[in-house]
Amino acid sequence: MEIKTRTLAPTQDGINDAAEILRSGGLVGFPTETVYGLGGDARNDHAVARIFAAKGRPHFNPLIVHVPDLATAQTYAVFNDQALALAAQFWPGPLTMVLPLRHDAGLSPLVTAGLDSVAIRVPAHPLARALLRAFGGPLAAPSANPSGRISPTRADHVLAGLSGRIEAVLNAGACDVGVESTIIGLLDTPALLRPGGVPVEALEAALAMPLASGGSAEKPNAPGQLASHYAPAAGVRLNVTTPRTGEVWVGFGPDCAGAALSLSPTGDLVAAAAALFHTLRLADEMAQSAGIAFAPIPETGLGRAINDRLRRAAAPRP
Ligand code: TXA
Ligand code: MG
Numbered sequence: 001m002e003i004k005t006r007t008l009a010p011t012q013d014g015i016n017d018a019a020e021i022l023r024s025g026g027l028v029g030f031p032t033e034t035v036y037g038l039g040g041d042a043r044n045d046h047a048v049a050r051i052f053a054a055k056g057r058p059h060f061n062p063l064i065v066h067v068p069d070l071a072t073a074q075t076y077a078v079f080n081d082q083a084l085a086l087a088a089q090f091w092p093g094p095l096t097m098v099l100p101l102r103h104d105a106g107l108s109p110l111v112t113a114g115l116d117s118v119a120i121r122v123p124a125h126p127l128a129r130a131l132l133r134a135f136g137g138p139l140a141a142p143s144a145n146p147s148g149r150i151s152p153t154r155a156d157h158v159l160a161g162l163s164g165r166i167e168a169v170l171n172a173g174a175c176d177v178g179v180e181s182t183i184i185g186l187l188d189t190p191a192l193l194r195p196g197g198v199p200v201e202a203l204e205a206a207l208a209m210p211l212a213s214g215g216s217a218e219k220p221n222a223p224g225q226l227a228s229h230y231a232p233a234a235g236v237r238l239n240v241t242t243p244r245t246g247e248v249w250v251g252f253g254p255d256c257a258g259a260a261l262s263l264s265p266t267g268d269l270v271a272a273a274a275a276l277f278h279t280l281r282l283a284d285e286m287a288q289s290a291g292i293a294f295a296p297i298p299e300t301g302l303g304r305a306i307n308d309r310l311r312r313a314a315a316p317r318p
Contacts, residue, residue, distance in 0.1 A: 002164040007155065010127050010172040019134035021167045022047075027054060029144040029158040029169035030131050032123040034094045034177045034197050035277070036152040037066065037141030038166065039131070048110040048140050054165040057147040062113035063140040064096050064181070065120045068132040073120050076105040076138065082207060083186050089206050092124035094181040094197025111140045121181055127172045143180060144169070150230050150284075150313075153178050153277045178274035179305040185214050195304040197273070229312035232280055234287035236314040238307075239296045246290030248283045256295050260286065263297070263306070273302040276309060 008014035008028075018028045025047045027040050038054065040047035042065050052059055067073045070087045077099035079087065086097060101107070101118040112118050123129065132139060143151040144158045144166075152158045155171035162169075182196035182203065190207055191214030192200055204210055234248075243249035243259075251259030253267030261279050263272035283292045294310055297303050 003167060005159065005163045005166055006168040007159070008168050008170045010170060012130075014170055015127070015130050015134050018131055018168060018170050019136075022131075022135045022137075022139070025050075026167035027051060027165075028131075029152075029155065029162065029166060030128055030141070031125050031155075031170060031172040031175055032066075032128045032141075033125040033175060034123075034180050035175055036144040036155065036158050036169070037123075037128070037139070038144035038158075038162065039066070039139040039141040041135075042107050042111050042138040042140035045108045045110060048108045051140060051142065052110070054162055055142060055145070055147045057142065059110070060113050061147075062115060062119060063111050063142050065107065065111060065118055066123055066128065066132065066139040066141050067120065068129060069122060072138070073122060076102055076107060077118050077120050078102060080186065082190060086184070086186075086203065086206060087122070090198055090202075091122040092129065093122070094124070094177050095203075096121040096181040096183045096194075096196075098183060098185040098187060098193060100187065107138065108140070117185075117187055119183060125172070125175070127170060131170065148229055148231055150232060150280050151180060151277050151309075153274075157277070157281065174274070174278070176274060178276050178278075179302065179309060182305070184211065195308045197302070197305065199301045200304060201301065227312065227315040228317050229315075230277075230280070230309050231313060231315075231317055232284035232287075232292065234284050235291035236310070237291065237293045238310055238314050240293035241295065243293040244290060246288055247293045248287045248291070250279060250283055250292065250294045252295045252297050259295065263294075269298070269300070269302040269306065272297065273306055276306055280313060 177197040183194040191212040251262040
């Protein structure tokens with residue numbers, strides 16, 4: 001059934017309305033520093049089931065639980081010393097930790113897809129924090145896009161994908177980081193489950209050890225890490241220095257004269273991450289049958305997260 005999706009202003013009234021919708025089991029798109037999330041009460045089976053339905057997301061793919069602070073996080077997950085150290089350094093911020101689920105957590109089992117671990121994050125965006133305070137509970141929130149499509153970094157991206165399926169979206173403009181949180185598994189040896197907004201180098205420095213690489217498309221540790229994701233309608237080619245006739249060439253750095261679009265003309269990876277998903281949408285609108293071609297991006301810092309997303313955008317579709 002189609003519902004009327006309201007756009008809420010980033011004001012105390014808008015936040016209060018959003019919190020009220022969440023308390024009654026409804027769904028609200030809201031900004032985080034990474035991408036917009038699709039929030040629902042993580043304790044409410046019905047609300048969580050509606051998140052999966054709105055996104056068309058497979059039920060084996062668990063959700064991240066968003067909380068306002070470490071103390072609240074500790075009521076849902078068990079923190080070892082490494083987890084405490086990372087929380088102290090990177091929260092609030094774009095880091096998600098997969099930790100043992102507390103048996104008394106009280107989360108809907110749908111959130112964790114029945115696993116005995118939980119992915120938990122303390123977002124930094126002021127509106128996300130205000131919403132968590134006003135709501136007063138844990139928010140299950142995947143990225144607010146139909147499953148397998150491009151993640152949203154603006155409220156109109158959320159509406160383009162989910163209008164009619166969610167109660168509201170809180171509009172606070174563009175997200176700063178632009179790629180999703182880094183996910184680190186801390187169930188045994190620390191493992192990188194998804195590169196994201198906190199560079200791997202920073203995590204390895206904080207832990208004083210290299211991260212194991214967790215998961216793959218065949219045997220995903222973060223079950224959402226399936227090969228094809230972030231898929232635009234047009235085909236995508238990577239590491240392109242000479243585009244084909246008709247291709248929308250997306251540049252990076254100063255050596256891409258003639259590119260129709262650029263992730264960052266100066267070659268700044270932070271700016272490129274912030275621009276990534278919006279640029280992918282623009283390129284998709286411009287692309288004819290010849291498709292989209294991305295210039296090479298270095299595999300360092302946020303470049304890892306950018307390349308991860310681009311490889312999935314370019315992967316063969318199921
Ligand atoms: O930046 C972000 O993380 C955004 C914003 C909204 O916070 N959220 C986000 O959620 O990217 P989503 O659902 O698009 O990605 C969550 C990822 C999935 O790949 C999922 O498989 C993984 O987290 N995940 C969740 N719980 C897990 C668990 N217990 N073990 C391993 N992976 C888990
Ligand atoms: Mg997602």
